[in-house]
Amino acid sequence: GAGVSQSPSNKVTEKGKDVELRCDPISGHTALYWYRQSLGQGLEFLIYFQGNSAPDKSGLPSDRFSAERTGGSVSTLTIQRTQQEDSAVYLCASSFASIADTQYFGPGTRLTVL
């Protein structure tokens, strides 16, 4: 089947605006992750959803960041009042069950905050 998809692929916004990034995981995958990749940096964990359990939000950098996952499938990452330091590639991944299973990544959303 199809892999992980993300939209939009690119997003340019002005400082202070809110943005929503979308992730469609692989069908049947119960675990979903969001990461941030800044220029020249590795992937920074943001949030982890597993089935109906409460998400692990410990990687969210500030309360301007939030994410939800509806119906155990599609997830939306929302960044409120964007700042220039939020500019990065936001990657979504999914896996069958636990975090020890192979994570499959989407192509990412490149966010630029002017």
Place this chain on the structure above:
Amino acid sequence: QKEVEQDPGPLSVPEGAIVSLNCTYSNSAFQYFMWYRQYSRKGPELLMYTYSSGNKEDGRFTAQVDKSSKYISLFIRDSQPSDSATYLCAMMGSGGYNKLIFGAGTRLAVHP
């Protein structure tokens, strides 16, 4: 100090060379070790996945884990221009420590 250290490179080698990529880590709780390959403007894709210490071979790729030294390696034999990408190491613990921690990635260029 970062939990996972990886030289960002760039590393430039001629086609056919053996490439050695490495990461060091500080957390002895890490049990699972992975190498991801990321082409420009694409998401990472899993190359190798090992549990605990030892070697694992898959075609031209060999992953080594030395837990006593907290050191992992990826070797690429007979490197090809198509191997040009960023290689990210990643690792995680077990039980209650289950976050995947990535290195910064090493940019590799294989020139014909």
